[in-house]
Structures are given as structure tokens and as C-alpha cells.
Amino acid sequence: MSQIIDGRAIAQQIHAETAACVATLKSRGIQPGLVFIRVGEDPASQVYVGMKEKKSAELGFRSTTLVLPADTSEAELLARIDGFNADPSWHGILVQAPLPHPIRQATVYARVAPEKDVDGFHPVNVGKLLLGDTDGFVPCTPGGVHELLIRSKIPTEGAEVVVLGRGNIVGKPMSSILMQKGRTANATVTVVHSGSRDVVAHCRRADILIAAMGVPEFVKANMVKPGATVIDVGVNRIPAPGTPSGTRLVGDVAFAELQSVAGHITPNPGGVGPMTIAMLLANTTRAAEQQSR
């Protein structure tokens, strides 16, 4: 049987470390401050921002949530971001995706001051991550996967890593993280995507397989090398007749059938998901530290 990578327990460890940092900062008169910006009433965004707000309050952060109507213009949103960029009492700014049409997500992400970009989406932080410059911010989800690997003592040096998916939020930065020099990276990374051939063959040679392409239960038992580590980043809503909502959430990995094959595997939920908030709050604490110097 596979060893389960307990994302909830690891996220708790990180939260405890963050709480200790917050206490230290407070003793110096600094309370980390985090701004959430939501545009429109996307139900999933409401839930995500709500969870992040709640956890940030628990850990002693100051936070505020700006909710703008769905018909907010891009210019108005950018002006609100400028306001928070200029206000030294806020250390981190998170603009929750998705943003309603016709607001351009890339334009918005690039407007957040890089030193307050605790989501790690600003091009300058994306660039620093690829360049191996550690003073930028690492995007929360791939950063969380990295912590799962480190804290589960899964060796990455020389490992064959296959990242399924080349999204800007997970696949690409995940590849940037694991190809760097250094004891906690130094992997041989292949990014496999919708344009790839021989996807099964690539998956089968992976020591660490990271599924982040958004296809329900794509990774099956025959695609995994026995003993490999499998990380499921997917969150897919699929029809589930007979349930109250008529839908249910599944990952990119067929968890049940992999349990006899994988060496280590993340459950879903309870794997990568909790890590995203943990990394967000760790990033914000670091932002507050850097800005208070």
C-alpha cells in the first residue's frame, strides 16, 4: 500500500511556523496585513477567499476583503490595486481568479507591486523563480507541492519528474522550482501537455509524477511506475447524479486504483489543497518581514 502524504498535517506544521513568525513580527510592532480582492460573485471564489480570510485571522494577520461588482472596469480595478500598493500597512495583495470578462488577468497580476505579490503571479516573480533568484515569491500551489515533497523526505535530486500540464499557475512554475540546482530540487523535469505524444510512456518513467492538467482521474494505475510518488493537483467538478449538488469534486488522479502502485500519494481532498493557503500566509509573513526592514 502507498504511503499517504497528509497535506492537512503538513499545512498545520507550516501554519504553526507562520504563527510563530507573526508573533515575532508583532513583538516588533508589525502585524502582517493581507488584502483580498474579489470581482463579481463567483461561488468558488467566495469559498476560497472565505477560507483564506478565516485562516489568516486565526494566525493573527490583519486582513480586508474588497468585493467589487462584476461590471467593474479594468481601470477601476487597477486603480484600487495601486491604492493598496501605495499603502505600507498592507504587505500582501491577492486578486482572486477568475476575473470577469473583459478584465485581462495578466494585466491585473502585473499591476500588483512585486514585493506585495504573495501569489507569485507577477512576471518579475515568475522570472526570478526560473532564474533561481530566491528573493521573489513562489506561487502558492507549486510551492506547496515542493514543501510536501521536502517534508515527506521524497528525494528530488536526480529524480525523473514529470509535470502533467503547462499552466501558468502550476505546471510552469512547478517545473521552474524542481529544475534548479540545490538539494531540494535538482530534478530532471519533463513538462507533458495536451500537445505531447507518448504521454503514458513519459508518466511511466517518472519517479515523481505531478498531475496538474485538469482532467478528471486522468492518471491511472498503468501510467505509474511502481513505487513512484504521485501528487494530485487537480480540482475537477464532475456530474454526480443523486447527490444534493448533482456534482462532486475529483482530482487528476484515480486515487483508489493507484494505492497499490504508488510509493507515496496525495489524497484529494487533503493533499495539495491545504498547502495553498499555508504557502500564501507564509509568503505574506515574509513580505511583511521584507517590507519592515
Next chain:
Amino acid sequence: MSQIIDGRAIAQQIHAETAACVATLKSRGIQPGLVFIRVGEDPASQVYVGMKEKKSAELGFRSTTLVLPADTSEAELLARIDGFNADPSWHGILVQAPLPHPIRQATVYARVAPEKDVDGFHPVNVGKLLLGDTDGFVPCTPGGVHELLIRSKIPTEGAEVVVLGRGNIVGKPMSSILMQKGRTANATVTVVHSGSRDVVAHCRRADILIAAMGVPEFVKANMVKPGATVIDVGVNRIPAPGTPSGTRLVGDVAFAELQSVAGHITPNPGGVGPMTIAMLLANTTRAAEQQSR
């Protein structure tokens, strides 16, 4: 026998296109202006900057070269960059590597205004390239390799690409370029490096093998799949007793023995080298266009 990818001829095509763009810009009263900054008297840097100056003059650019003494402080260098950043008559700024100790290369590259960073080394341009945002500048050497592939009609879609080397100048941005969606990319990219295992096996499954790790004649015939495309980015100076300088330049590829194996191959010199200048001047023309809007 392999087909030779003639970098000199392809660079000439690009130079002709650039000259046409320069003529159009001049008819609008704009002459693309390119600043070269050299610090100290590194002989290779003198040669490189000299070649770039000469070609830019040939194509109708305005250029200037600032030569600073080897003991220039980082602060002084940054101040000089700020001056050129602020001067609208200069569209592109190139700081020639290597920079003498203790000047920090990353700090210097990050100081060039992103819109004048025609070398594509600023983190924001590195980030845009990975994100697939085409309004940044692509670094000249990997951008040149990409043009070699496109203009030699070597299909990249679905191709297995192995990049040997994870340097910030070639390996990492090369991987960023070829993993994107789109007809001229969409490859399955693996970045292989000094921490990788099974290097030969990776090389042998490549449809396109790009050698950029700086090891003289590392890629041998037994490492190449018959018919594969082999691109040699390496420039290594090795001892050559009996020659006037006592050294000679070789690439990362054992060219002679690969000629019976590779489908397409770049010579070295005459392959990737000439493309670097071609892409620099193409980038500068685009910078002038963008800044004149």
C-alpha cells in the same frame, strides 16, 4: 549525411528583414538606437561588442559604446544604466557579460528598463517568456535557435526536445520557448543538467537535441537518435598545442562523428553564433517600434 543548418545564411535573412524595418522606421523619423556597455577589458567581450557594433552600423542603427574601467562600482554602473533608461533616443541597452567582481550580474540586468532590455535578461522578460506573454523580449541565443528550427522547417509540435544545460542565458529560456502552445513550439521539453541521471538515454529519445552545457564535444554519435536534429550552442576554448594562440574553440557537439547520424545539425562556428546578433538587432528594432508608438 546530415543536412547542415546554415546559421550564417539564416542570420542574413533576418538581417535583411531588420534592415527593411529600420528603413521603415527611418522614413518615420526614427533611427533605432542601441547602447553597448562594457566593463573592463575582457578580450572576448571586446570582440563580441565589436561584432555587434559593426553589424548594427551596417544595418543603419545608431549606436554608442560605453567602456567603463574594471574597478567601476556597481552603483556607478547602475547610475549609467539609469541615464540610458531615461533617454528616449536610446531604444535598447546591452550590458556585455561577464562583469568584473564584485558587480552582481543579476542586479545589473534587473536595472535595465524592461522595454529596453533587448538581451531579454530582465526577470520581467524572463517571466513573460515563460508565461507565454509575447510582448516581452526573448533572449537572443535561444530566440536564435528557435528561428533556426522554424526557418529550417523542423517540426516542433509534439516533438521530444531535450535541452542539455539549465543556464539562465540558454537552457532555461530555451525550455520556456519550446513548451508553449502554438504551431512553432508545443514540444515536450526535458531539461537535462549536471544533476541528471541517465543522460545518454534522455539524449537518445530526443527528436531535437539542444546542447548548451559548455562541455567540449559532449554529444557523441551514440547519444543521438538517427535522424534527430542537433543544435550546438556551446563555445568552449580548449588547449590546441601548435596553434598560434595555443587554443581553439569547439562546441558541445562532436560534429564530425554526428554527420552520419543526425538528420539536421548546426555547424559550429556558423550555426547558432551568427543568430545571436541577428536576434539582438531584431529585438532592438522592435523596441524602437514599441517605444515610438
